Amino acid sequence: LRLVAVLKTILEGEKAAVLKRDCHLPLSFHRRQEELKFSLGLQRLQHRVREIQALRDGPAGEGPGQDGSVPGDGAMQSPMAGDPPQELPTLILEAMKELEAAKQQVLKRIQIWKRQQQLAGNGALFEENLAPLQKRCESLVEVYFQLHQQVMAASAELGAELLPRLLERFSEVLSSLVKR
Numbered sequence: 001l002r003l004v005a006v007l008k009t010i011l012e013g014e015k016a017a018v019l020k021r022d023c024h025l026p027l028s029f030h031r032r033q034e035e036l037k038f039s040l041g042l043q044r045l046q047h048r049v050r051e052i053q054a055l056r057d058g059p060a061g062e063g064p065g066q067d068g069s070v071p072g073d074g075a076m077q078s079p080m081a082g083d084p085p086q087e088l089p090t091l092i093l094e095a096m097k098e099l100e101a102a103k104q105q106v107l108k109r110i111q112i113w114k115r116q117q118q119l120a121g122n123g124a125l126f127e128e129n130l131a132p133l134q135k136r137c138e139s140l141v142e143v144y145f146q147l148h149q150q151v152m153a154a155s156a157e158l159g160a161e162l163l164p165r166l167l168e169r170f171s172e173v174l175s176s177l178v179k180r
Contacts, residue, residue: 041102048095052150
């Protein structure tokens with residue numbers, strides 16, 4: 001652990017020295033890092049939606065087919081009555097947290113774009129290309145609707161307590177994206 005701490009300190013020092021020396025690096029470096037972070041979060045969210053759909057289809061569909069194709073579902077299918085209803089809400093809540101985190105990243109990027117637009121009035125450089133921001137929003141909304149569809153399809157398994165809370169969180173995500 002001490003070795004890791006020493007290496008971390010050295011790398012942080014190197015990063016600070018590089019950033020201090022080259023003024024153009026931070027903007028492109030941070031922008032690329034942010035893009036990768038968002039696409040990773042979006043891929044994780046899409047994977048969660050596929051997991052939810054596989055879990056929903058597993059107990060209702062043919063058990064042996066799912067057991068052979070998805071290794072994780074085989075263990076869940078043996079206690080069919082107990083595990084899936086508990087596993088499904090957990091997966092959906094995790095997906096909801098990831099959706100909200102991705103929404104926060106999009107809103108942060110929108111705020112940065114707005115600030116850059118304001119600074120452009122003072123003569124700062126401003127990239128007016130909205131295509132990357134639009135692509136982010138469209139990707140997020142697409143996953144939002146897929147997740148919403150899975151939640152509505154699993155509404156009977158979620159119960160009367162969890163479903164209204166999830167629907168409220170869904171409407172908050174969409175309304176904040178539309179408003180900003």
